[in-house]
Amino acid sequence: MTKQINPSVLKRFRYSSDDVIDAPFNWSQLARLFTYVKPYSKTLLPKAFIAVTITTLIRLIIPILIGEYAINQALENKDAQMLWVVVTSIAGLYIVNTIANRYRIRWMNELGQNVIYDLRKHLFTHVQWLSHRFFDQRSAGSILVRIMNDINSLQELFTNGVINLLMDLLLLAGVLIILFTLSPPLALAVLVILPLMFFISTTLRKNIRRSWQDVRMKQAKINAHLNESIQGMRITQSFTQENENMAFFNGINEESFESWRVATKKNSMFRPFVEMTNAVGSVVLILYGAYLIQNNQLDLGAFVAFAFYLGMFWEPISRLGQIYNQLLMGMASSERIFEFLDEQPLVHEKANPTKINQLQGHIEFENVQFGYEKDRLALKGISLDMKAGETVALVGHTGSGKTTIANLVSRFYDPTDGVVKMDGMDIRDLSLSALREQISIVLQETFIFSGTIMDNIRFGNPHATDEEVMKAAEAVGANRFIERLSNGYDTEVEERGNILSVGERQLLSFARALLANPRIIILDEATASIDTETELQIQQALRTLLKNRTAIMIAHRLSTIREANQIIVLEQGRVLESGDHDSLMKDRGHYHQLVMSQFGEALN
Numbered sequence: 001m002t003k004q005i006n007p008s009v010l011k012r013f014r015y016s017s018d019d020v021i022d023a024p025f026n027w028s029q030l031a032r033l034f035t036y037v038k039p040y041s042k043t044l045l046p047k048a049f050i051a052v053t054i055t056t057l058i059r060l061i062i063p064i065l066i067g068e069y070a071i072n073q074a075l076e077n078k079d080a081q082m083l084w085v086v087v088t089s090i091a092g093l094y095i096v097n098t099i100a101n102r103y104r105i106r107w108m109n110e111l112g113q114n115v116i117y118d119l120r121k122h123l124f125t126h127v128q129w130l131s132h133r134f135f136d137q138r139s140a141g142s143i144l145v146r147i148m149n150d151i152n153s154l155q156e157l158f159t160n161g162v163i164n165l166l167m168d169l170l171l172l173a174g175v176l177i178i179l180f181t182l183s184p185p186l187a188l189a190v191l192v193i194l195p196l197m198f199f200i201s202t203t204l205r206k207n208i209r210r211s212w213q214d215v216r217m218k219q220a221k222i223n224a225h226l227n228e229s230i231q232g233m234r235i236t237q238s239f240t241q242e243n244e245n246m247a248f249f250n251g252i253n254e255e256s257f258e259s260w261r262v263a264t265k266k267n268s269m270f271r272p273f274v275e276m277t278n279a280v281g282s283v284v285l286i287l288y289g290a291y292l293i294q295n296n297q298l299d300l301g302a303f304v305a306f307a308f309y310l311g312m313f314w315e316p317i318s319r320l321g322q323i324y325n326q327l328l329m330g331m332a333s334s335e336r337i338f339e340f341l342d343e344q345p346l347v348h349e350k351a352n353p354t355k356i357n358q359l360q361g362h363i364e365f366e367n368v369q370f371g372y373e374k375d376r377l378a379l380k381g382i383s384l385d386m387k388a389g390e391t392v393a394l395v396g397h398t399g400s401g402k403t404t405i406a407n408l409v410s411r412f413y414d415p416t417d418g419v420v421k422m423d424g425m426d427i428r429d430l431s432l433s434a435l436r437e438q439i440s441i442v443l444q445e446t447f448i449f450s451g452t453i454m455d456n457i458r459f460g461n462p463h464a465t466d467e468e469v470m471k472a473a474e475a476v477g478a479n480r481f482i483e484r485l486s487n488g489y490d491t492e493v494e495e496r497g498n499i500l501s502v503g504e505r506q507l508l509s510f511a512r513a514l515l516a517n518p519r520i521i522i523l524d525e526a527t528a529s530i531d532t533e534t535e536l537q538i539q540q541a542l543r544t545l546l547k548n549r550t551a552i553m554i555a556h557r558l559s560t561i562r563e564a565n566q567i568i569v570l571e572q573g574r575v576l577e578s579g580d581h582d583s584l585m586k587d588r589g590h591y592h593q594l595v596m597s598q599f600g601e602a603l604n
C-alpha cells in the first residue's frame with residue numbers, strides 16, 4: 001500500500017544534535033583531555049615510549065647497515081665474513097624490532113582502552129548526578145550518542161595517535177639528519193616532494209575527513225531516530241504512522257548512503273596521489289643520484305640507503321596529517337563531552353549537610369514558588385502542612401501542579417522562592433542522599449529494568465535477602481501473580497516489562513517501595529482502568545504500603561481520595577481548598593464540584 005506522505009509531517013522528525021563539522025583547535029581543551037593519560041604516566045606511557053624508541057632506532061639503522069656496511073664495505077672489498085656479520089646483525093635487529101613492536105602495540109592499546117574506560121565511567125557517573133532539568137531538555141538518544149559515539153571517536157586518538165606522534169617525529173628527524181649527512185645536495189633535491197606530501201596529508205585529507213565526519217553525523221541521526229522509533233513503536237502502529245516513519249527513515253538512510261558514497265569516492269583518490277608523489281621522488285633520486293655517482297660525489301651504498309629512507313618519508317608525514325585530523329575530531333568530540341562534564345547539578349548538597357538517620361515525615365511548604373521555565377510558574381506561592389504518618393491526596397485538573405509538589409518534596413528541583421521543610425528543617429540543609437533514601441516514589445508507569453522479577457523488587461533495597469523480597473511481595477499480594485509466572489521470581493522481564501499487565505506492574509512497584517521501607521511515599525496512582533478484582537487487590541496493597549508512613553498521593557480514584565486524612569485541591573499552581581472528604585463535601589466548593597463532575601456516578 002502506498003500512501004501520500006504529507007511533507008509537513010516529516011518536519012516533525014528533526015534532530016538538531018551535534019552538527020559541528022570543524023571545531024577550532026583548542027589547546028586548553030587538549031590539555032584537559034590529556035589529564036586522562038596522567039594516571040598512566042608512570043606505568044604504561046613510559047613503557048610504550050621505550051618500545052617506540054627502540055623500533056624507530058632500528059628502522060633508522062638498517063638502511064645504513066645495508067648501504068654503508070654491506071654494499072660499500074663488504075661487497076666492495078669482497079669481504080664475505082663482514083657481509084655475514086652485517087646480515088646476521090640485520091636479522092638480529094629485525095627480531096628485536098618484532099618483539100618491541102609487539103609490546104608497543106599491546107601497551108598502546110592498553111593505554112588507550114584504559115583512558116576510554118576512565119572517561120566513559122567519569123561521564124556516566126557525572127550524568128547520573130545531574131538534575132532532572134538536564135534530562136528534561138535532552139532526548140535519551142542524544143545523551144546515548146555522546147556517551148558512546150563521541151567517546152569512541154577519541155579511542156583512536158588515544159590508542160594510536162599519541163604514541164604514533166612521537167614515533168613519527170623521531171623517524172622524520174632521524175631520516176632528515178641521515179639524508180643531509182649522506183649527501184646534502186641529493187637530500188635537498190628529493191625534498192622537493194615534501195610540499196606535495198604536505199598538501200596531500202593536510203588539504204586532501206581534511207576534505208576526506210569532512211566527508212567521514214558527515215558519514216558519522218548521518219549515522220548518529222539514524223541512531224537517534226531508531227531509538228525513538230523503537231520506543232514509540234506501539235504508538236506508531238496504533239496511529240498507523242508506519243508509512244510516515246518509514247519515509248523519514250528512508251530519507252535519512254539514503255542521506256547516510258550518499259554520504260558514504262561521497263566519502264569513499266574521495267578516499268579512493270588518496271592512494272594514487274601518494275603513489276604519484278613517491279614516483280616523483282624516485283625519479284628525482286634516480287636522475288640526480290646517477291648524476292652524482294657519475295661525478296663521484298656519491299657512492300652506491302649511500303644511493304641505496306637514500307632509496308630506503310625516501311620510502312620511509314611518506315609514512316610519518318602521512319600519519320602526522322592523520323594524527324592532526326584525529327586531534328581535530330577529538331576536539332569536536334571532547335568539546336561535546338566536556339559540555340556534559342561541565343554541566344553542574346542544579347540541586348546540590350550544601351557543604352556540611354545535616355545528617356539524618358530517621359525522618360519523622362512531617363512536610364511543610366511555606367509560600368513555595370516554582371517554575372520549570374523562567375516566565376511560567378508551576379507553583380504560585382503554596383503553603384501546606386502534611387503531618388507525619390498522614391495520607392495526603394493531591395487532586396486537581398491536569399497541569400495544576402500535583403507532580404511538581406512531589407518533585408519538590410524529593411528535591412529533584414529547588415523552589416525559586418519559599419521553603420520546603422522536612423521535620424522543621426529546610427530540605428536544602430539536609431543530606432541529599434539521606435533525604436531521598438527515606439522517600440519512595442511509585443510512578444503511574446512503573447519502570448521495569450531488565451533482569452528477573454526478584455532483581456526488580458530488590459531495586460528498592462539492594463541489600464535485601466531473597467526472603468525479604470518475597471515477604472514484601474506477599475505483603476502487597478504480588479506473590480499471587482508472580483507464582484503463576486513460568487519461572488516465578490526468577491522470570492526474566494525485559495526493559496519496560498512488557499510481559500506484565502498494568503496492575504501487575506503496579507503491585508510490583510508497591511513491593512519495591514515497601515522493601516525500601518521509606519518514611520515517605522509519593523504515589524502517582526495509575527489512571528488506567530483495571531478490573532475490579534485487581535482494583536481491590538491494589539487498594540489492599542496500598543493500605544499495607546501506607547501504614548505508618550507519610551504518603552503523598554496524586555490521587556485519581558475516589559476510594560483513595562476518600563480515605564485520605566487531608567485532601568488538597570489545586571488549580572493552576574495554587575491551593576484552592578484543603579480538608580478531609582466529608583468537610584470538603586459539606587462546604588460544597590471546588591472539591592464538591594470536582595467530585596461531582598468526575599465521580600458523580602460513583603457517589604450515587
Ligand SMILES: Nc1ncnc2c1ncn2[C@@H]1O[C@H](COP(=O)(O)OP(=O)(O)OP(=O)(O)O)[C@@H](O)[C@H]1O
Nearest residue numbers: 136372373378396397398399400401402403404405
Ligand atoms: N519538565 C517540565 N518542564 C517545563 N514545564 C513543565 C515540566 N513539567 C511540568 N511542567 C509544567 O508545569 C505545570 C504543572 O505540571 P505538573 O506536572 O505538576 O501537573 P500535574 O498536576 O501533575 O498534571 P497531571 O495530572 O497531568 O500529571 C504544567 O503547566 C506543565 O506544563
